[in-house]
Amino acid sequence: xxxxxxxxxxxxxxxxxxxxxxxxxxxxxxxxxxxxxxxxxxxxxxxxxxxxxxxxxxxxxxxxxxxxxxxxxxxxxxxxxxxxxxxxxxxxxxxxxxxxxxxxxxxxxxxxxxxxxxxxxxxxxxxxxxxxxxxxxxxxxxxxxxxxxxxxxxxxxxxxxxxxxxxxxxxxxxxxxxxxxxxxxxxxxxxxxxxxxxxxxxxxxxxxxxxxxxxxxxxxxxxxxxxxxxxxxxxxxxxxxxxxxxxxxxxxxxxxxxxxxxxxxxxxxxxxxxxxxxxxxxxxxxxxxxxxxxxxxxxxxxxxxxxxxxxxxxxxxxxxxxxxxxxxxxxxxxxxxxxxxxxxxxxxxxxxxxxxxxxxxxxxxxxxxxxxxxxxxxxxxxxxxxxxxxxxxxxxxxxxxxxxxxxxxxxxxxxxxxxxxxxxxxxxxxxx
Ligand code: URP
Ligand code: ZN
Ligand code: ZN
Numbered sequence: 001x002x003x004x005x006x007x008x009x010x011x012x013x014x015x016x017x018x019x020x021x022x023x024x025x026x027x028x029x030x031x032x033x034x035x036x037x038x039x040x041x042x043x044x045x046x047x048x049x050x051x052x053x054x055x056x057x058x059x060x061x062x063x064x065x066x067x068x069x070x071x072x073x074x075x076x077x078x079x080x081x082x083x084x085x086x087x088x089x090x091x092x093x094x095x096x097x098x099x100x101x102x103x104x105x106x107x108x109x110x111x112x113x114x115x116x117x118x119x120x121x122x123x124x125x126x127x128x129x130x131x132x133x134x135x136x137x138x139x140x141x142x143x144x145x146x147x148x149x150x151x152x153x154x155x156x157x158x159x160x161x162x163x164x165x166x167x168x169x170x171x172x173x174x175x176x177x178x179x180x181x182x183x184x185x186x187x188x189x190x191x192x193x194x195x196x197x198x199x200x201x202x203x204x205x206x207x208x209x210x211x212x213x214x215x216x217x218x219x220x221x222x223x224x225x226x227x228x229x230x231x232x233x234x235x236x237x238x239x240x241x242x243x244x245x246x247x248x249x250x251x252x253x254x255x256x257x258x259x260x261x262x263x264x265x266x267x268x269x270x271x272x273x274x275x276x277x278x279x280x281x282x283x284x285x286x287x288x289x290x291x292x293x294x295x296x297x298x299x300x301x302x303x304x305x306x307x308x309x310x311x312x313x314x315x316x317x318x319x320x321x322x323x324x325x326x327x328x329x330x331x332x333x334x335x336x337x338x339x340x341x342x343x344x345x346x347x348x349x350x351x352x353x354x355x356x357x358x359x360x361x362x363x364x365x366x367x368x369x370x371x372x373x374x375x376x377x378x379x380x381x382x383x384x385x386x387x388x389x390x391x392x393x394x395x396x397x398x399x400x401x402x403x404x405x406x407x408x409x410x411x412x413x414x415x416x417x418x419x420x421x422x423x424x425x426x427x428x429x430x431x432x
Contacts, residue, residue, distance in 0.1 A: 001041045002040075002041040002042050003025070003027075003040035003041050003210075004025040004026055004027050004032070004033070004038075004041070004042040004043070004120055005026050005027050005028070005042065005043050005044065006025075006026040006042055006043065006045070006046060006055040006397070006427060007023055007024065007025055007026070007038055007040070007042040007044075007045045007046070007333045008023065008024040008026070008045075008046045008048050008053055008399065008401070009023050009038070009045055009047055009081075010023070010047055010048050010049035010050075011023075011024075011048030011049065011052065011053035011401065012051070012052050012053065013034070013053045013054075013391050013401075014052050014053065014054050014367045014368060014370075014371055014377075015054075015055065015368065015371060015376070015390055015391055015392070016151055016371045016372035016376035016377070016389075016390070017368070018368070019367065021036065021430070022034045022035060022036060022145035022371050023035055023036070023037060023038035024038075024053065024254065024391065024397075024399070025038050025040065025042070026397040027314060029194075029340070029396060029397055029412050030041045030073050030394060030395065030396060030397055031391060031392065031393055031394065031395050031396075031397050032041075032141065032371050032393065032394075033393070034391070034392070034393060040343065042279065046401070048401050051401050051402060051403055051404075051422070052401070052402040052404055053391065053399060053400075053401050053402070054089075054367075054370075054375070054391070054394075054399070054401075054402055055371060055375045055376065055379075055388070055389050055391050055398065055399065056090060056091025056092065056121075056375065056398035056399055056400050057085075057088070057089050057091060057092070057155075057351065057352050057374045057375050057385070057400065058090070058091075058092045058093075058094075058375045058376075058378040058379045058382075058388055058389055059090045059092070059093045059094070059315050059316050059318070059348060059351060059374075059378070060093075060094040060264070060313065060315050060378040060381070060382055061094070061183070061240055061241070061264060061315035061316065061317050061336045062081070062085075062093050062094070062095050062315065062316050062317065062318035062319075062348055063095060063317075063318060063319045063320070064076055064077075064078055064081040064082070064093065064095040064116075064364065065077055065078055065081070065095075065115050065231075066095065066097075067098055067100065068321075068342060069098075069155060069158040069160055069161050070158060070160070070340075070342055070343050071331040071332060071340065071342055072321045072327055072328050072329065072331035072342035073319040073321070073325075073328070073331075074319070075319070075321055075322045075325070075328060075346070075417075075418055075419040075420070076318075076320045076346070076348075076417060076419060077115075077118060077153070077322055077418065078115055078116050078117070078118040078119045078295075079118040079119070079353070080122075080416070080417055080418035081093070081095075081318065081320075081348055081417065081418075082118075082119040082120045082121045082123065082347040082348075082385060083120055083209075083365040083416050083417075084320075084348050084417035085121060085348040085349060085352060086120060086121050087194075087234070087349050087415075087416045088348060088349035088350060088351060088352050089352040089374075089392075089400035089402070090121065090348060090349075090351065090352060090374075091121050091122065091388075091398035092121060092122045092123065092124075092384065092388050092398065092402070093119075093121065093122075093123050093348070094123065094124045094125065094126060094151070094256075094378075094382055095116075095124075095125055095126075095196050096125055096126050096127075096128050097109045097112035097125040097126075097127050097128065097149075097152060098128040098130070098161070099127070099128055099129055099130045099131060099136070100130060100131075101130050101131040101133060101160070102130070103344050104135060104136065104140060105127060105129075105136055105140045105141065105144065106140050106144065109125070109127065109144060109149065109394050110403045112190055114126060120274060121355065121398075122388070122396075122398070124148075124382070124384075125149060126149075126151040126152060126153040126183055127144060127149055127151075127152050127153065127167055127363075128152075128153045128154070128161065129141075129152055129153070129154055129163065129171050130154075130155070130160065130161040130162075130163065131163075132163065132170040132171050132174075132422055133261075134168050134379070137170055137171075137173070137174045137404070138174075141172065141174045141178065141180075142177075142178050145174075145178040145179065145180045146178060147272065149180075150180045150181065150382070150383055151180055151181045151182070151183060152171060152175055152181075152183070152187070153181045153182070153183040153184070153185070153240075154167075154171055154182060154183075154184055156168075156184065156186050156188070156189055156222045156225075156226065156257055157185065157186060157188070157189035157192055157222075158185075158189075159185040159189075161224070162189050165225070165229060165311045168226065168229050169229055169232070169233065170229060171406070172229060172232075172233045172235040172237075172337055173233060173235075174230060175235055176233050176234065176235045178190060178324050179235070180379065181236050181262075181382070182198065182230075182235060182236070182237045182238075183237070183238045183239075183240050184226050184237055184238070184239055185240050185241070185290075185378060186222035186223045186225075186226050186239050186247070187214055187219055187222050187290065187291060188216050188218040188221045188222045188225075190312070191215050191217075191218045191221070192213055192218055194252070195212065195213040195214070195338045197211045197217075197400070199212060199213055199338075200337055201326060204338025205336075205338055205339070206278045206284065206285025206337075206338065207278075207281055207285060207288055207338050207341065208274070208277045208278045208284060208338075209338050209375060210284070210288050210290075210292050210338040210339075211274035211277055211292035211293065211294075213338070214290065214292050216243070216244040216245075216246040216247065216292060216294060216298070217246065219242075219243060219244060219246065219247045219291050220244070220246035220247050220249075220250055221414040222347075223239055223242075223247045223251060223300075225261055226237075226239070227250060227254045227261055230259065230260070230261065231259045234260070235260075236260035236261075236262070237258075237260070237261055237262070238261070238262040238263065238313075238381065239251060239262070239263045239264070240264055240268050240315075240316075240317070241269070241291060241317050242263045242264065242291075242302070242305075242311055243265065243269045243291045243293070243294050243298060243299045243302070244291075244294050244301065244384070245297070245298060245301035245305075248263065248301060248302070248305040248310050248311065251263045251305075251310055252305065252308070252310045255309075255310065259415055260378075262312055262313070262381060263305075263310055263311045263312065263313070264311065264313035264314065264315050265306075265311050265313075265314055265360070266314060266316060266317045266347070267314065267316065267347060267350065267351050267354040267355055267422065268287070268289060268293060268317070268345055268347065268390050269293065269294065269298070269299065269302060270299055270302060270355070270358050270362040271299075271354060271424070271427065272287050272293035272360060272423065273293050273295055273296060273298075273299070274292060274293055274294060274295065275296060276293055276423075277292070277293065281330075281334075281335055281336070281341070282336075282366060285323060285330065285422055286323065286329075286337065286345070286423050287345060287423045288329070288341050288342075288343060288345075289317070289319065289330075289343055289344050289345045290343045290344075301316065302385075303364045303365075306359075306364075306365065306369075307364070307365065307369075308368075310386060312320075312372070312373070312377040312381075313373060313377050313378050313381065313382075314351070314355050314374055314377070315351070316347035316348050316350075316351040317344070317345075317347065318344075318345075318346055318348040318351075319342075319344020319345060319346070320344065320345075320346040320417065320419035321342035321344060321419070322419060322420040322421075323420055323421070328342065328420075329341050329342045330342075344370070345423045346421075346422060346423070347420045347423075348417065348425075349415050349416060349417060350375050350410060350415070350422065350424055351374070351427065352400070353408065353429045353431060353432050354424070354427075354429060355370060355373065355374055355411075356370055356402070356429070356430075356431040357428075357429035357430050357431050358429075360404070360431065361404075361430045362429060367404075375388070375389045376389040376390060377389075389427060402431060402432075403431065404430075404432055405430065405431070406430070406431060406432045407428065407429075407430050408428070408429050408430075409426060409427070409429075410422060410425065410426070410427045410428075410429060411425060411426070411430050412425060
């Protein structure tokens with residue numbers, strides 16, 4: 001019998017905290033040995049010479065086989081979504097079990113567990129709360145949180161899911177009592193509705209007006225408000241998909257006064273801008289997501305806030321809708337106005353390569369920060385560290401071997417998802 005199932009030999013092991021030349025011994029799915037030169041036999045030896053060996057990615061914000069917040073159907077199954085995640089270096093996903101208003105939560109969590117059995121990597125869910133009724137808050141959530149689903153998610157916008165300030169506080173109260181983190185989609189719903197009405201009323205339904213209807217200010221206001229509500233009950237929160245200086249500034253101010261607020265951003269906000277929403281509806285729909293893509297100065301601000309620690313996590317916010325499907329982006333018809341086009345972009349597989357290329361290769365962050373942003377920090381925040389997010393003795397052997405010099409042009413053809421396009425078609429990246 002071999003000493004190890006697998007030895008990964010000759011690579012440079014990059015953790016968030018350190019970089020070392022080491023061989024890795026794996027047995028029964030766990031890392032059991034780390035040494036400069038590992039002696040012993042193995043069933044399989046992987047030559048990692050010249051490569052970076054990193055903890056597999058933890059993508060803590062992705063929508064997989066989930067009922068949509070607007071209209072349309074998610075293009076991905078658990079099988080195709082997690083397959084494509086793995087092909088981009090991600091070995092754990094945290095997706096969403098979503099409550100519709102008026103529904104109870106437990107049956108939907110059970111049904112979602114059932115769907116997720118197709119997954120080919122590890123997973124968990126955040127529970128989306130759209131209706132914090134007495135039954136949900138008093139009878140259902142305590143047991144579910146205690147069973148290990150320790151993060152909730154709420155939307156401040158989207159008519160189907162949005163919760164108002166009083167409802168937010170009800171969710172915070174139960175999270176605080178039973179020990180769950182709350183993740184927030186922060187945009188001011190009423191301002192968005194007002195702007196949408198004005199734009200659509202003036203005949204301005206082109207996709208570029210999606211960015212007009214939800215400017216940075218609506219994100220800033222909602223961030224600031226939800227932070228104040230969290231501060232009121234001393235409830236830890238994470239703001240999802242921060243896109244701009246305005247929102248990051250509010251988060252930074254709160255962090256400085258000791259509020260437990262964490263922040264993530266996503267690759268789309270590093271490489272897309274509002275200009276990408278121009279063109280015809282079909283073209284614009286490919287990048288239409290919420291919050292809207294912003295500007296080059298905002299992209300620069302995000303990197304600054306990553307380096308100063310405001311933003312600690314980069315997730316995909318994978319939200320896949322097909323372009324050519326009656327239940328996809330254009331569920332409301334071929335030439336639908338921006339407010340009736342499904343929101344979201346696919347990105348499970350391209351998340352880590354884009355962050356590596358834009359971040360490490362372009363000198364904005366180093367390789368250890370890359371590991372922190374794409375794996376370790378999410379593992380810590382969502383309670384799966386040190387099983388995930390580190391290469392150390394006893395950790396799960398969830399590992400990606402990174403070729404830092406490989407040049408790839410992203411195309412739909414090379415990806416392993418089931419969505420019928422990528423918003424990054426033709427983009428060159430270095431590292432895979
Ligand atoms: O546009 C996006 N991000 N769609 C997915 C749902 C959400 O907002 O998180
Ligand atoms: Zn969101
Ligand atoms: Zn999302």
